[in-house]
Amino acid sequence: MPKEDFIKIGKITSSRGLKGDLRIYLYTEIANLNLYKKFYLENSDIIDIKFHLNQSKNNTVIATVTGINDRTQADILKNKNIYIKKGQLPKIKNKDTYYITELITLQIIDQNHTVLGTIIDVIDHGAGDNLIIEFNDNNVAEYPFLKTIFTKIDLKNKNVTFIPPEIF
Numbered sequence: 001m002p003k004e005d006f007i008k009i010g011k012i013t014s015s016r017g018l019k020g021d022l023r024i025y026l027y028t029e030i031a032n033l034n035l036y037k038k039f040y041l042e043n044s045d046i047i048d049i050k051f052h053l054n055q056s057k058n059n060t061v062i063a064t065v066t067g068i069n070d071r072t073q074a075d076i077l078k079n080k081n082i083y084i085k086k087g088q089l090p091k092i093k094n095k096d097t098y099y100i101t102e103l104i105t106l107q108i109i110d111q112n113h114t115v116l117g118t119i120i121d122v123i124d125h126g127a128g129d130n131l132i133i134e135f136n137d138n139n140v141a142e143y144p145f146l147k148t149i150f151t152k153i154d155l156k157n158k159n160v161t162f163i164p165p166e167i168f
Helices: 030-034 071-076
Strands: 006-016 021-026 039-041 049-057 060-065 081-085 107-109 115-124 129-135 140-144 150-154 159-162
Touching: 006 060, 006 071, 030 049, 115 159
Parallel strands: 107 159
Antiparallel strands: 006 021, 006 081, 021 060, 039 081, 049 060, 107 115, 115 129, 129 140, 150 159
């Protein structure tokens, strides 16, 4: 299965207890876990996982995986990522809201439609998202994801119109 069909939603950080429970750091909202039906490890193997949502704290949740019955087995999964298929994501109704995976790899263009670079990552520093752009000259820069800078997002044509902010 192609890697681009999957979305990383969490990472197994450690085992917990002697019965094989796992601590998983989530890259998604805890409430979203109820929306997803199937989970995968990074090698595309499907895993049967039960999240103990009442034992969550700071985007970390405790989980049990079928077939993992002791701490030794759980430790083997440490640092493995957990994925869902993109098709499991709910449709976004707000036209100004995007999934991070929709933005990564979009081309950055200027107002004359000249390709300037590509979005390579999206980072949340707490005050809002920033887009990481790799420009055609291989320079990498980070810009706040604001409508005054990124004036048009065209998912169909896979590009974003970019107006660089004025530097004081």
